[in-house]
Amino acid sequence: MALLSKKDTNLILDPLADNNPITIQVLGICSALAITAELKASVVMAISVIFVLGVGNVVISLMRNMIPNKIRIIVQLIVVATLVIIVDQVLKAFAYELSKTLSVFVGLIITNCIIMGRFEAFALGNGPWKAFLDGIGNALGYGVILIIVGFFRELLGSGTLFGIKVLGDPVAKSGLYATGYENNGFMIIPPAALIVVGLIIWVQRSKNRALIEEN
Amino acid sequence: MSRDKRLTFKKRLHIIKHQMRGKKMAPAFNAFHTFLFAPDETTHNGSHVRAADDLKRTMNTVIMSLIPILIFSMFNTGYQHFAAIDAAAGVSRELSLFGNFFTFENFWLGLTLVLPIVIVSYGVGLLIEFIFAVIKGHEVEEGYLVTGMLVPLIVPVDTPLWMLAVAIVFGVVIGKEVFGGTGMNILNPALTIRAFLFFAYPTWMSGDKVWVHQAMERTGTADAISGETILGYLAQNNSVEGVYSISDMFFGFIPGSIGETSAFLCLLGGLFLVFSKIASWRIMVSAVIGALAMGLIFNGIADAGIISESSNFYGLMSFDFWQHLIVGGLAFGIVFMATDPVTGSQTNRGKWIYGFLIGLLSVMIRVFNPAYPEGVFLAILLMNVFAPTIDHYVIRGNVRRRMKRRKQARIYAPTAAAEELEAETV
Numbered sequence: 041m042a043l044l045s046k047k048d049t050n051l052i053l054d055p056l057a058d059n060n061p062i063t064i065q066v067l068g069i070c071s072a073l074a075i076t077a078e079l080k081a082s083v084v085m086a087i088s089v090i091f092v093l094g095v096g097n098v099v100i101s102l103m104r105n106m107i108p109n110k111i112r113i114i115v116q117l118i119v120v121a122t123l124v125i126i127v128d129q130v131l132k133a134f135a136y137e138l139s140k141t142l143s144v145f146v147g148l149i150i151t152n153c154i155i156m157g158r159f160e161a162f163a164l165g166n167g168p169w170k171a172f173l174d175g176i177g178n179a180l181g182y183g184v185i186l187i188i189v190g191f192f193r194e195l196l197g198s199g200t201l202f203g204i205k206v207l208g209d210p211v212a213k214s215g216l217y218a219t220g221y222e223n224n225g226f227m228i229i230p231p232a233a234l235i236v237v238g239l240i241i242w243v244q245r246s247k248n249r250a251l252i253e254e255n
Numbered sequence: 256m257s258r259d260k261r262l263t264f265k266k267r268l269h270i271i272k273h274q275m276r277g278k279k280m281a282p283a284f285n286a287f288h289t290f291l292f293a294p295d296e297t298t299h300n301g302s303h304v305r306a307a308d309d310l311k312r313t314m315n316t317v318i319m320s321l322i323p324i325l326i327f328s329m330f331n332t333g334y335q336h337f338a339a340i341d342a343a344a345g346v347s348r349e350l351s352l353f354g355n356f357f358t359f360e361n362f363w364l365g366l367t368l369v370l371p372i373v374i375v376s377y378g379v380g381l382l383i384e385f386i387f388a389v390i391k392g393h394e395v396e397e398g399y400l401v402t403g404m405l406v407p408l409i410v411p412v413d414t415p416l417w418m419l420a421v422a423i424v425f426g427v428v429i430g431k432e433v434f435g436g437t438g439m440n441i442l443n444p445a446l447t448i449r450a451f452l453f454f455a456y457p458t459w460m461s462g463d464k465v466w467v468h469q470a471m472e473r474t475g476t477a478d479a480i481s482g483e484t485i486l487g488y489l490a491q492n493n494s495v496e497g498v499y500s501i502s503d504m505f506f507g508f509i510p511g512s513i514g515e516t517s518a519f520l521c522l523l524g525g526l527f528l529v530f531s532k533i534a535s536w537r538i539m540v541s542a543v544i545g546a547l548a549m550g551l552i553f554n555g556i557a558d559a560g561i562i563s564e565s566s567n568f569y570g571l572m573s574f575d576f577w578q579h580l581i582v583g584g585l586a587f588g589i590v591f592m593a594t595d596p597v598t599g600s601q602t603n604r605g606k607w608i609y610g611f612l613i614g615l616l617s618v619m620i621r622v623f624n625p626a627y628p629e630g631v632f633l634a635i636l637l638m639n640v641f642a643p644t645i646d647h648y649v650i651r652g653n654v655r656r657r658m659k660r661r662k663q664a665r666i667y668a669p670t671a672a673a674e675e676l677e678a679e680t681v
Binding site: 220221222224225226227229235238242 | 415417418421429433451454455456457458459
């Protein structure tokens with residue numbers, strides 16, 4: 041027997057492409073705009089969200105029959121806040137510089153629409169294993185976009201990837217900079233992320249015309 | 256073949272066009288064809304009102320009004336370069352129109368610098384228009400004709416050509432094509448290109464070293480030259496008195512973006528556009544009023560002594576309010592950018608509001624923007640975004656007024672009215 045049934049595989053793979061939280065549902069945009077100027081920050085943010093959403097979905101799914109309906113949002117917030125505090129403390133302990141870059145946005149994972157959205161839409165109605173897969177899948181879908189945006193913004197904006205000068209040195213005018221190339225300052229500022237996300241949405245929808253809304 | 260020889264060039268193009276119909280590259284060919292000749296197609300059903308001014312003629316009128324500015328800018332580019340070299344060498348130089356301004360030397364330098372920018376602008380922009388026309392399978396739109404002429408006039412002369420090309424790709428694709436092409440864009444494409452350049456490559460777009468040819472590359476060498484604009488002087492609290500006279504500013508013998516310097520030629524172009532009914536005089540007039548109003552407010556603040564002379568804003572605030580109109584890109588922006596019929600307001604009342612706010616915001620951004628004392632393109636882009644909202648409320652207001660009028664109207668019963676009329680006549 042395969043590890044994952046076909047249905048389970050879809051739980052992970054769907055949010056990566058055709059039901060992507062960022063490009064299709066357009067959720068969780070704020071953090072995607074704010075922290076993707078560097079690839080490193082994007083990767084850490086993606087890992088954090090994978091952890092929070094994967095574990096959070098399981099916890100909510102386990103408690104789904106005990107939570108009174110009227111206070112379910114508060115319970116969800118407590119669960120996600122606990123997990124986010126764990127992530128925040130770990131980052132502060134082991135990657136202090138990075139946690140300063142991510143600053144408030146680690147804390148704001150609590151209000152990330154994707155997380156509350158998956159709790160509400162999936163974890164409250166499904167078993168722990170399925171909820172876990174759904175959480176991982178959605179967080180991966182979010183992370184993939186973050187990493188793509190982070191890749192282009194850091195490469196074009198700073199000429200680096202993970203802080204390594206892949207295009208040459210802009211001050212010493214080596215590599216590509218010797219030809220007169222210059223970093224694109226526009227890619228550093230958050231509005232550029234909006235445009236890069238928009239371009240990804242454009243490419244995705246022109247590849248799969250079924251995704252285009254009729255209106 | 257012998258029969259083909261008797262065909263004119265025009266006829267042959269028509270034949271090729273019929274052979275190409277439905278093929279993928281047809282729009283690209285059609286664009287070249289209609290650029291040279293009027294199409295041979297006629298409509299087959301219904302009656303159609305034909306106006307003499309189609310989109311292409313509208314665009315050409317704007318380009319015609321831009322040609323004098325382009326030629327003047329070539330002379331000015333050369334003049335500013337040689338004047339800056341003289342100034343750096345300590346040689347005093349008096350401006351004389353035919354002595355040292357309209358000289359072949361100036362023109363030639365300007366031509367070799369400006370012409371490549373024009374070619375890149377049209378080449379890259381039209382290439383993108385062709386690609387999108389082929390992808391979408393519709394005819395090539397004329398929208399880029401004016402944008403392609405505006406772009407070279409609003410960039411500094413030493414802008415690297417590859418930067419310009421990148422910005423044009425961005426501006427045409429993101430500013431126009433994603434919204435559906437010509438006529439559907441929210442933002443003015445030429446200003447989108449300018450804004451992209453400004454935010455992406457600020458060292459090439461602002462400061463005191465970019466406005467005169469070679470000012471940048473000579474920095475730090477023995478023969479360094481200055482390329483400061485008037486607004487730049489003012490932003491550093493330096494007076495321009497004795498450096499540039501009012502007539503220099505008005506006629507445009509000052510450093511700046513390639514084509515923005517001459518308020519006089521912008522005025523002529525504006526009059527031409529107003530009399531040919533291409534551009535809206537309401538937007539131009541209200542923008543001038545807006546700029547004057549904001550300038551007066553700032554003059555008042557400076558005169559009342561609310562801010563000290565050492566304040567960062569004093570230089571620009573105390574600048575005579577009406578002189579704002581003749582320095583920087585305000586005149587060019589008001590005449591050629593704000594009046595874009597696609598991105599501006601459509602209603603007459605809306606045009607007054609839209610233009611007024613452009614003038615107001617331009618001067619406000621000028622004064623309060625320490626890094627870059629020019630705000631015209633930002634003000635126009637901002638108001639482009641608000642233009643549909645302004646129109647919406649103007650139309651809602653009109654609807655409400657008419658509804659009210661209808662409610663208050665007294666409607667006489669027809670019989671009573673007839674009786675009254677009868678009584679009167681008898």
